[in-house]
Amino acid sequence: MATLIETNDLSITFGGHTAVDSVSISVPEKHFKSIIGPNGAGKTTFFNLLSGQLAPTKGKVFYRGNDITHFSPTKRTREGIGRSFQITNVFPNLTVLENVRLAVQSQAGIRYQMLFHYKKYRHFEEKAIDWLRLVLLDEKKDSLASNLAHGEKRKLEIAMLLALETEVLLLDEPTAGMSLEEVPAILEVIKRIKNQGNRTIILIEHKMDMILDLSDSVMVLFNGRLLADGSPEEIMKNETVQSAYLGGHYE
Amino acid sequence: MNKFADKRPAIIFLLFILLLFLLPFVYESRNLLILLTQIFIFSIFAMSYDLLIGFTGIVSFGHAMYFGLGSYSIGIFMKRFEPDMTYFLWAVLTTIALTAIVSFIVGLLTLRLKSHFYAMLTMSLAGLFLVLAEKWRTLTFGNDGFTFRVPELFIDRTNFYLLCLIGMAAVFFGLRRFVNSPLGRVLQAIRENEQRTASLGFQVLHYKIAASVVSGVLAGIAGILYAISLRYVNTSVFSMDITLDALLMTIIGGVGTLAGPIIGAGIIEFAHDWLTGLAKEHWIFERWIIFFGIIYILVVMFFPQGIVGTLRKIAWKRKKKSYPVKSEQKAAG
Ligand SMILES: Nc1ncnc2c1ncn2[C@@H]1O[C@H](COP(=O)(O)OP(=O)(O)O)[C@@H](O)[C@H]1O
Numbered sequence: 001m002a003t004l005i006e007t008n009d010l011s012i013t014f015g016g017h018t019a020v021d022s023v024s025i026s027v028p029e030k031h032f033k034s035i036i037g038p039n040g041a042g043k044t045t046f047f048n049l050l051s052g053q054l055a056p057t058k059g060k061v062f063y064r065g066n067d068i069t070h071f072s073p074t075k076r077t078r079e080g081i082g083r084s085f086q087i088t089n090v091f092p093n094l095t096v097l098e099n100v101r102l103a104v105q106s107q108a109g110i111r112y113q114m115l116f117h118y119k120k121y122r123h124f125e126e127k128a129i130d131w132l133r134l135v136l137l138d139e140k141k142d143s144l145a146s147n148l149a150h151g152e153k154r155k156l157e158i159a160m161l162l163a164l165e166t167e168v169l170l171l172d173e174p175t176a177g178m179s180l181e182e183v184p185a186i187l188e189v190i191k192r193i194k195n196q197g198n199r200t201i202i203l204i205e206h207k208m209d210m211i212l213d214l215s216d217s218v219m220v221l222f223n224g225r226l227l228a229d230g231s232p233e234e235i236m237k238n239e240t241v242q243s244a245y246l247g248g249h250y251e
Numbered sequence: 252m253n254k255f256a257d258k259r260p261a262i263i264f265l266l267f268i269l270l271l272f273l274l275p276f277v278y279e280s281r282n283l284l285i286l287l288t289q290i291f292i293f294s295i296f297a298m299s300y301d302l303l304i305g306f307t308g309i310v311s312f313g314h315a316m317y318f319g320l321g322s323y324s325i326g327i328f329m330k331r332f333e334p335d336m337t338y339f340l341w342a343v344l345t346t347i348a349l350t351a352i353v354s355f356i357v358g359l360l361t362l363r364l365k366s367h368f369y370a371m372l373t374m375s376l377a378g379l380f381l382v383l384a385e386k387w388r389t390l391t392f393g394n395d396g397f398t399f400r401v402p403e404l405f406i407d408r409t410n411f412y413l414l415c416l417i418g419m420a421a422v423f424f425g426l427r428r429f430v431n432s433p434l435g436r437v438l439q440a441i442r443e444n445e446q447r448t449a450s451l452g453f454q455v456l457h458y459k460i461a462a463s464v465v466s467g468v469l470a471g472i473a474g475i476l477y478a479i480s481l482r483y484v485n486t487s488v489f490s491m492d493i494t495l496d497a498l499l500m501t502i503i504g505g506v507g508t509l510a511g512p513i514i515g516a517g518i519i520e521f522a523h524d525w526l527t528g529l530a531k532e533h534w535i536f537e538r539w540i541i542f543f544g545i546i547y548i549l550v551v552m553f554f555p556q557g558i559v560g561t562l563r564k565i566a567w568k569r570k571k572k573s574y575p576v577k578s579e580q581k582a583a584g
């Protein structure tokens with residue numbers, strides 16, 4: 001299948017410390033790729049390079065064959081690369097519903113309308129509630145986002161990403177910090193989106209056992225380097241990965 | 252029921268406007284009319300400021316520059332040409348054009364400057380305008396300023412009072428619609444989390460510019476009305492005091508609301524008037540800025556959300572207490 005996202009020699013250095021070091025990958029359309037690696041391996045930084053939060057020191061990012069290395073996050077989202085954040089990143093003093101409604105509004109391309117009341121676009125709210133229902137958060141729609149429990153904020157984060165309906169979903173540890181009972185429901189949501197079959201998903205996940213059966217491929221980052229990239233079986237068998245990551249360093 | 256609750260503040264506001272509209276016909280006090288006129292003018296100014304600070308989260312210390320542009324535009328047109336309605340309209344158009352251009356450029360600067368640098372920069376820009384008004388003597392008559400005549404229609408205090416009242420109501424309802432439009436909702440998202448707004452696909456800079464221009468033009472309109480009310484303009488319209496007034500009114504009334512700046516303007520102007528009266532008894536009251544400083548500190552310490560914000564919170568808590576079941580049902584249904 002056609003390549004959707006490609007990175008070429010992608011690197012970023014923070015004052016002498018190279019957090020992402022010459023990573024070249026290519027992700028086909030409708031692919032499900034997982035990124036694993038110990039804390040501090042550079043996974044989130046790699047996402048920041050894909051979504052435009054950071055500009056690389058070296059290397060390039062391509063999307064559908066176009067060089068998007070210098071695109072802003074806004075532009076990348078509009079092109080079809082959406083992301084969620086590991087450290088919850090929502091609108092604290094707006095309601096849960098409004099958080100998602102804003103994403104729905106952006107997805108619908110209603111960006112500069114200033115003459116009508118926002119309630120005129122009722123269907124935005126209805127759609128937002130549908131997304132909230134999907135992540136089991138619809139009962140909290142009228143709470144302020146800042147009043148949510150940690151796990152609920154994580155769900156809101158995911159709902160906001162889904163509402164953008166981007167071609168690419170970059171999910172940065174969506175279940176991090178959730179209570180154990182909440183995790184299966186979120187994995188279920190991710191599974192369902194995968195099964196719909198129209199998205200390309202890149203998932204960072206610490207808990208490796210959970211994602212092996214979901215993933216078409218797994219890449220391993222270690223100290224900013226791409227240690228291995230292959231099918232889940234290959235990764236499990238890979239000796240370098242075993243010793244470097246699955247062995248001593250994995251807590 | 253829900254719909255009514257939504258509209259309730261607007262209905263209260265309309266009633267309040269209606270009462271004020273009738274006031275000059277039943278109660279004749281020139282001083283009160285002048286004071287209220289002043290309150291209406293500063294309400295417009297403070298609402299325009301709140302659009303920036305309270306709704307979009309842009310802190311500007313130079314809001315006086317738009318106010319001053321409006322004041323000088325009307326003054327110069329009335330002085331140089333005829334004090335009639337044609338030139339009044341020209342002054343309004345000039346103000347809109349000037350404030351729109353300046354606020355567009357100033358809005359553009361939010362791109363490059365972090366918030367405190369932006370605040371400092373706007374402050375020095377306003378200072379620049381002040382110096383310009385001082386030095387460009389042929390046009391502005393320097394520091395002392397100049398008096399001018401106003402169109403016939405505005406000479407009558409009641410007429411002018413009504414004009415300012417209608418102006419305030421129009422700005423209130425106009426801004427209410429603006430902040431509740433899809434665009435206005437994005438402004439509030441920017442206030443909450445700029446970076447996330449960008450990654451939702453909104454071009455943050457465009458919104459900041461939109462807020463800056465709407466805010467700047469309205470501040471200019473307030474400046475026009477202010478100068479007409481005094482029939483005099485001097486460089487003080489560009490001074491920090493004007494910006495501080497807007498800041499105080501907004502914070503005391505409640506940032507991020509539209510009723511807040513109006514209430515704040517009322518309180519500050521009444522207090523100012525009252526303290527000026529007391530100053531005849533004792534000199535300490537002449538230093539009214541000290542009192543405002545104290546009020547300001549108390550408000551920020553005890554009611555950080557201002558009067559309107561605090562009242563809202565209380566009302567909200569009460570509602571939650573008295574219908575806990577109902578709100579649960581609503582959430583579920
Ligand atoms: N903005 C930044 N400035 C400086 N160092 C950073 C920055 N972002 C990440 N790093 C560093 O890069 C390394 C990788 O971090 P990160 O990508 O968050 O790891 P992971 O997500 O794999 O746990 C860490 O050592 C971190 O301290």
Ligand SMILES: [Mg+2]
Nearest residue numbers: 043044045086
């Ligand atoms: Mg991370």
